[in-house]
Amino acid sequence: MMAAKLNPDKRVMAICGDGGFMMNSQEMETAVREKLNLVIVVLDDSSYGMIRWKQAHAGFPDWGLQFGNPDFVAYANSYGATGHRITRTEDLVPTFEKAFEAGGVHLVDVPVDYSENQRVLIDELAAKTCLI
Ligand SMILES: Cc1ncc(C[n+]2csc(CCOP(=O)(O)OP(=O)(O)O)c2C)c(N)n1
Numbered sequence: 816m817m818a819a820k821l822n823p824d825k826r827v828m829a830i831c832g833d834g835g836f837m838m839n840s841q842e843m844e845t846a847v848r849e850k851l852n853l854v855i856v857v858l859d860d861s862s863y864g865m866i867r868w869k870q871a872h873a874g875f876p877d878w879g880l881q882f883g884n885p886d887f888v889a890y891a892n893s894y895g896a897t898g899h900r901i902t903r904t905e906d907l908v909p910t911f912e913k914a915f916e917a918g919g920v921h922l923v924d925v926p927v928d929y930s931e932n933q934r935v936l937i938d939e940l941a942a943k944t945c946l947i
Contacts, residue, residue, distance in 0.1 A: 816842065819851040826915050828854045833884055834863045843894040846920045854914045855896075855922045857887055864929055872937075891922035900924045 819827040836857050846853050858864075867880040888898030899910050901923060914921035 816846050816849070816851060816853065819846070819853040820849060823852060826854070827852065828856060828911070830856045831858065832864065833857050833859045833861065833887075834882070837884070840890070843891065843896055843920060843922070847895045851920055852915075852918045853920050854911060855891075855920070856911075857922060857924050858927045859884060859887065859924050860927050860929060864927070868929055868932055887922055887924035891920075894920070896920035896922055898922050898924065901926065 816829075818825075836855070843855075861881055861884055863880045863882075867877060870880070871877060888900050891898030897914070897917070897919065899914065899921060901907050901910060907925065910923055914923065
């Protein structure tokens with residue numbers, strides 16, 4: 816929010832996990848009141864995803880790391896911001912473009928799928944960095 820405040824002519828995007836976002840989401844009121852130009856991306860997996868994934872990788876039971884979310888589009892709209900939901904990958908960039916062009920505070924709800932984490936972040940990364 817401060818980046819947007821200090822740089823009103825630049826495109827500012829906040830990329831948040833759904834868990835982290837919901838710990839401070841009431842600050843959308845400030846962003847709207849301050850008339851900021853800000854695009855908030857919420858990576859929506861209804862979990863503390865990285866913790867869940869790391870714990871699974873370490874062999875711990877999967878417990879207490881999933882939660883329900885509000886309807887993020889309705890939630891953003893209720894603050895006077897503009898909510899968007901991505902349902903197709905090809906809509907992602909055009910939605911960002913439209914949000915930046917419109918100005919004001921936008922929330923973009925982006926469902927994410929961690930099922931490829933093992934392949935991308937462990938197997939392929941290790942191979943590319945000669946760790947195996
Ligand atoms: C106020 C506060 N409480 C708890 C934590 C511990 N913590 C660090 S990351 C995390 C989970 C974040 O989940 P999310 O934002 O959904 O990110 P994901 O890993 O799913 O992308 C938590 C609970 C924290 N950093 N701050």
